Amino acid sequence: MTADTRAETPHTDRLPRAWLIVGVLWVVAALNxxxxxMITTMRDSLTQxxxxxxxxxxxxxxxxxxxxxxxxxxAGFLADRFNRSRLIVFSLLxxxxxxxxTGHARSFEELIVVRALMGLSExxxxxxALALIADYHRGSTRSLATGIHMTGLSVGTGLAGIGGWVAEKHGWAAAFDVFGLFGVAYAVGLLFVLRDPPRESGDVTLTAEQPRLGQALVSLFSSGSFILLLAFWGLLALAGWAVMGWMPTFFKEQFKLDQGAAGISATSYLAVAMLLGKLVGGVWADRWSKTNNRARILVPAIGLFIAAPATLLVANTSVLAFAIAGLSIYGFTRVFSDANLMPILCQVSDSRYRATGYGVLNMFSCIVGGITVYVGGALRDAQISVSTLFQCAAGGLLVCGVLMTMVRPAQTRIPTP
Structure with missing residues (x-):
């Protein structure tokens, strides 16, 4: 196994153009x-x-x-096997x-095909992208760089609401035309900007044989810490989808709000808190990692130990201001994990397979998330209160924190991370 385990020092921080890479990929993340x-924001216009x-x-x-x-x-394996930059450009294009x-589909069947192909390409x-950022940020800027990139996903989620407004003003297809063509133009521009970092003579991946999918999976699952990360990320998805999926309903029922006020209260404060949390969690982990090689592991764990009681506050209060405060604390501390997952993966897995590893974690998270949405609806049909769901989510967050504390960096490292 080859992984990054040392406490980082300034001279190994990053390669030239490292922050430029984060900046250009931030736009791609928002588009992603x-x-x-966007399609979820224009239901009425689309179904008409x-x-x-x-x-x-x-x-x-x-x-x-x-x-x-x-x-x-x-998809993660392809990023380990081939040029990451070109794969990113191809994916975006x-x-x-x-x-x-999508904006030119004229039947439900055409929409289904396009959406499936979009899932494949995205x-x-x-x-x-996360593996490329880790390639450029090799020391005490890795978590902050990852966190900044992840804020692009948050901004993209927030901007998706533009789709509904554009659909009302100019028709449902207009937004797909605008953002689709912008993405094509941006992909062409990336061809001249985005590059994989040069391999140095000490880098084991320079001479190692090309990764194979079977070897990658065997290597990943031979690590107890990777299996802990898999359980952690899946359970975190369960808790996160329970909170995100049912918070608007909870606010509407618990505090007698109308649909619009409940939606704003349940999402706007949370979005701001999560954006700030990704930055703070990244900076904190980076600074602490200079003296403690488990810092990137401990910061998410501490965040979840705070997020769990904050979730309980939301579930049990009858005061709207306290619920918003608890939700904001949850969002702020929960996303410490987002800023540090790939940096942690770099510490516990072979450097040749870090993108494959993230792909496996992503798959498990999506599967658990889909199941959670369905089960949540079934529990609601069975007259289980949303407060009970949130209490279970809080318990899940505590278990996630415990699992994270059990993760250990690998005992070996590569000379050039």
């Missing part, structure tokens, strides 16, 4: 989530133009998620073309 979520049932409309998102999750490990094609992006 904007393009996939392309007749479909509510179940069929929901299937447009489900198909994307299933394809995206199931193909994530293979294809999904942007598919975004444009699956290649995140493992490759």
């Amino acid at each position: 989530y904007l393009d996939r979520i 133009a392309v007749p479909m049932t509510d179940a069929q409309f929901g299937l447009l998102t489900s198909v994307f998620l299933w394809v995206y999750g199931l193909l994530s490990p293979f 294809v999904w942007s073309l598919l975004t444009w094609l 699956a290649a992006y995140l493992p490759a």
